[in-house]
Amino acid sequence: MGLSPEYLKTLKYILSKSDIVLSGEIEILTITESQSMEEALDKLREFGIKIIVIKKGKRGAEAYYGEEHYRVDPYPVDEVDPTGAGDCFDAGFIASILQGYNINKALRLANIIGALSVTKKGPMEGVVDGETLKNYI
Numbered sequence: 001m002g003l004s005p006e007y008l009k010t011l012k013y014i015l016s017k018s019d020i021v022l023s024g025e026i027e028i029l030t031i032t033e034s035q036s037m038e039e040a041l042d043k044l045r046e047f048g049i050k051i052i053v054i055k056k057g058k059r060g061a062e063a064y065y066g067e068e069h070y071r072v073d074p075y076p077v078d079e080v081d082p083t084g085a086g087d088c089f090d091a092g093f094i095a096s097i098l099q100g101y102n103i104n105k106a107l108r109l110a111n112i113i114g115a116l117s118v119t120k121k122g123p124m125e126g127v128v129d130g131e132t133l134k135n136y137i
Helices: 005-016 025-031 037-046 085-098 103-117 130-134
Strands: 020-024 051-055 061-065 068-072
Touching: 005 025, 020 025, 020 085, 025 037, 025 051, 037 051, 051 085, 051 103, 061 103, 068 103, 085 103
Parallel strands: 020 051
Antiparallel strands: 051 061, 061 068
């Protein structure tokens, strides 16, 4: 995934103003111009990012907060349509943090929300509300 220098400059500016980054592995490596995840994480921390979340799709997710590392396994579902799963995961994570949940709980909830979103056809049909989520936690 090659990005233009102008685009990378814009992304780096946005990173310098961000506290949380939620992204996939390839995207993180690309925007940090890194060869390894360790190098990418160090660069993101240099930007001042406080919480780094790496979405791995069917392989679960990870979060880094300071020196703490959290990992969740994928939540088992029958996938119908993956459209919108990452957005649902992101919304679930941010909403959980804003509601005062710790990083580990927010990661687990986001993982469930992202997984459940793929069980229906379409980007919005699998969106999970709070009542539905209670059945899975």
